[in-house]
Amino acid sequence: MTTALTPDAAVGSRTPGADAQDATATVEIFGPQGWFAVCAREDLIPGRGVAALLPDGEQVALFVDRAGRAYAIANRDPFTGAYVLSRGLTGSSANRPFVASPLLKQRFDLATGECLDDPSVSVRAYQVRVRGEEG
Amino acid sequence: MAAAATPNTTPARPTIVLVGHGMVGQRFLEELADRGVTERARVVVLCEEPRPAYDRVQLTSYFAGRTPEDLSLTEAGFMERHGIELHLGDPATAIDRDTRTVTARSGLTVRYDSLVLATGSYPFVPPVPGKDSTGCFVYRTIEDLLDIEEYAKNSGTGVVVGGGLLGLEAAGALKGLGLTTHIVEFNPRLMALQVDEGGGSALRRTVEEMGLEVHTGVGGKEIVAGDGGTVTAMELSDGSRIDTDLVIFSAGVRPRDQLARDCGLTVGERGGITIDEQCRTSDPAVYAIGECALASDGRVYGLVAPGYDMARVAADALAGQDGSFTGADLSTKLKLLGVDVASFGDAHGTTEGCLDVVYSDSRSGVYKKLVIGAEGELLGGVLVGDAEAYGMLRPLTGSVPPLAPEQLVLPAGAGAPAALGPSALPDDAVICNCHNVTKGAIRSAVTEHSCGTVPEVKKCTKAGTGCGSCVKALTSLVNDELEASGVSVDKGLCGCFPHTRAELYEIVRTLRLTTFAELLDSHGRPEARDGDGCEVCKPTVGSIIASLAPTLGADGYVLDGEQAALQDTNDHFLANLQKNGSYSIVPRIPGGEITPEKLIVIGEVARDFGLYTKITGGQRIDLFGARVDQLPQVWARLVDAGFESGHAYGKALRTVKSCVGQTWCRYGVQDSVRMAIDLELRYRGLRSPHKLKSAVSGCARECAEARGKDFGVIATSNGWNLYVGGNGGADPRHADLLAQDLDDEELIRLIDRFLMFYIRTADRLERTSAWLERIDGGLDHVRDVVVHDSLGLCDELEALMADHVHHYRDEWAETLNDPERLSRFVSFVNAPDAPDPSVRFVPERDQVKPDLTLLAGPTLPVRTLEGTSV
DSSP, X not given: OOGGGXXXXXXXXXXXXXXXXXXXXXEEEEETTEEEEEEEGGGOOTTOEEEEEOTTSXXXXXXXXXXXXXXXXXXXXXXXOOBOGGGSEEEEETTEEEEEOTTTXXXXXXXXXXXXXXXXXXXXXXXXXXXXXOO | OTTXXXXXXXXXXXEEEEEOOSHHHXXXXXXXXXXXXXXXSEEEEEOSSSSOOBOGGGGGGGGGTOOHHHHBOSOTTHHHHTTEEEETTOOEEEEEXXXXXXXXXXXXXXXXXXXXXXXXXEEOOOOXXXXXXXXXXXXXXXXXXXXXXXXXXXXXXXXXXXXXXXXXXXXXXXXXXXXXXXXXXXXXXXXXXXOOHXXXXXXHHHHHHTTOEXXXXXXXXXXXXXXXXXXXXXXXXXXXXXXXXXXXEOSOEEEOOHHHHHTTOOBOTTSOEEOOTTSXXXXXXXXXXXXXXXXXXSOOOOSHHHHHXXXXXXXXXXXXXXXXXXXXXXXXXXXXXXXXXXXXXXXXXXXTTOEEEEEEETTTXXXXXXXXXXXXXXXXXXXXXXXXXXXXXXXXXXXXXXXXXXXXXXXXXXXXXXXXXXXXXXXXOEEETTTTEEHHHHHHHHHTSOOOSHHHHHHHHOTTSSSOTTHHHHHHHHHHHHHHTTOOOOOOSSSSOSSOHHHHHHHHHHHTOOOHHHHHHHHSOGGXXXXXXXXXXXXXXXXXXXXXXXXXXXXXXXXXXXHHHXXXXXXXXXXXXXXXXXXXXXXXXXXXXXXHHHHHHHHHHHXXXXXXXXXXXXXXXXXXXXOGGGHHHHHHHHHHXXXXXXXXXXXXXXXXXXXXXXXXXXXXXXXXXXXXXHHHHHXXXXXXXXXXXEEEESSTTOTTOGGGSSEEEEEEXXXXXXXXXXXXXXXXXXXXEEEEEEOHHHHHHHHHHHHHHHHHHXXXXXXXXXXXXXXXXXXXXXXXXXXXXXXXXXXXXHHHHHHHHHHOOOHHHXXXXXXXXXXXXXXXXXXXXXXXXXXXXXXXXXXXXXXXXXXXXXXXXXXXXXXXXX
């Protein structure tokens, strides 16, 4: 992992790199039973996603962008039904971060879950935070 | 209509009768419709042939696979839309000018207010004894071609009488039908009308090299018929004799003016219906246009472009508008038997005091002559074998060219300066000769009629819709004009970069950039800098960096560092994503050769992991249905048995297919399997703008289907022929021959150069077939670059490939050897041992298939990405 591209993550905030703290930072998703720790900050590669399982069995696609912001949306691609959004390519369009489904390429806004190519379709967006680095 | 209406016509709606529905007849109808005349008048068309107007100029392309429907010039619904009454297979047989009626063969009689004769011409058949024997044909209509095709099935030899334009086309057609073909021309050279002696002999050499027999300066004396009046031989005026089964007369045409003669219209001494500048005959109610007419300059024009001009002028007259036809330019550019032939202006140098500048290269069959006037002005010229310059030279006729004449005839690369572009032409230069469209008209289509693309300009001006020879110049003019008016087309790859893929390749290579972020922040569009890029540019740049990695000093492994974030899911997981989120796995089987032991391992792996197996079109075995977390386990088994990644997931070399070749096959002339294995191992893992497929066939029977591949190799008794730019799929294309009879070393060197040149210059997702058709100069340019090293690039291209070959590593083995990389192959980051419950299977035909009930949802179309070129 290149350190230059992995500043500490925090929702909507941007803090310059502090590698020493990365090891202890934890990514949490707000699920049905409140905040839920998913993985270490260092498990995430900027520009790529991973899938995570919530306690209720829901699948979430978790991402971190180049600026270090973390996002989470439902992993199920509503166009195909397959649980694959975490494996799509991310990008930004008019300052909206998105992931493109790896199957049929529709793009979803990472912050809101809205499909950029078909406004009538959206997926659930989850709140995310990175704990253990604020202090 | 004022000009046409006469006092004694009672109906308010006048009647126009057109006799003949050929190319010029159809154009006349279109011109009438454009002027709204079809709304005001009843239009009746009498046509002899059983089908509506078709493209007679392209007649021979019927033998190249174009159907009569392809050749049709009559847009579906055109007659109905304009209320035109078309009578097919019912030629006019008589005209009564006193009662103003035309009678057709069926007995149909139509009263006319205006009559237009567009009867065309008939083939001239010299008065040779035996000319009516069975097996003698003319070459004029689709029906003639159908008859020739049928008769040729039982013929071994054919003679074409006439070595002019049509004669050469007919000879090419016979040759294509597999006949031994002779051309008999009365003049001392081929195409005597268009080219001079030098051009004629260059043409003759090329034609003879194709295996046609040419006899010039002789005529047919007699056609010898055997039993039942069937042709058996032709005796020539010099006493020689050709044994033949078939004769085609193609010795010129004569105007069809019999109808006009019969009703007392004035005709010329040597034929042709006399017309004035408005195309009116000696009876002001009767017009004549096209090849049946004798124009006011005393000539009968046998070309389509002057015919179109006359159609326009006659329609003008009937619409009460001004227009005149006083003569036409006889310039022509053709491709005959694959040879470019062009002549323009005073091609024969008949102007007093004119001088020639000649370039002649008998080895390559190129002959070029320019005729220069006393003041240095260009008067005309002849081009044989290389008529590329025609589009530029013809419009310069009459003016002093901006370059010395000798520079205009020298071949590219022989000291000639950069080719004279269409931008150097004056506005009144005619670019499209078929439709008489000037450079000025094309420019104003862009500036005043807001045409933003070449197809729009074609539709607006008709330029480039005739023979098509001007399309290249047209495209260049339209692009220049668009750029000049600031409407320049954004050629950028995506919303993040204003550059094309080829430009980004150059930037990465020259600045030795090794990360996407560096490239985006330094060269991205201002609004995209510091951003995340997008799904279009990330994999594109990832591929560029991967294919240049050894040269840049970057790590070639596609999952390292930032590269990991650039890869499509298939590259990221080194496997192919399927519709239910599972992956398929394809081990490399070089050349399609595999041992029984390895086959057994594949079978065991598939059985143990419950994978669906299928043989692919590229001679490999695809294993479907692995979950992300199973991928490393499957690879481990395969790698242990000596397999490696087959790169079925990458925009990279996929397979090199082969037939069994000389080793086993009784027809094989080279060891195609060995060559296929060598090529596959050499180019494996090579990242490119799109996937690359290849094949090697051991003989000309081509069982490996190499001509359907990006690069295909076919064995000859002397070595290998290399074909490039083939494609299967939705838009099939046969590969073109790049070089022949190569030894192993030459073959590999050429493929190295070809692939690296493609990788360097192609657009994103542009297969070699589309690339070859798009790039300036096409195949010839590519051949110049990779065979003749015209850009001096070959050393560099070879070095890049050598780097690639040297640094190749198996991506599966690399991944297995690195725990950090392996950690990404889990279904869930927070439950590495849990399999994805949505990936389930149900049985089908003794194997498995995805259980889609788990995924139930509507199926929707693939989103089209900006810049996607599929």
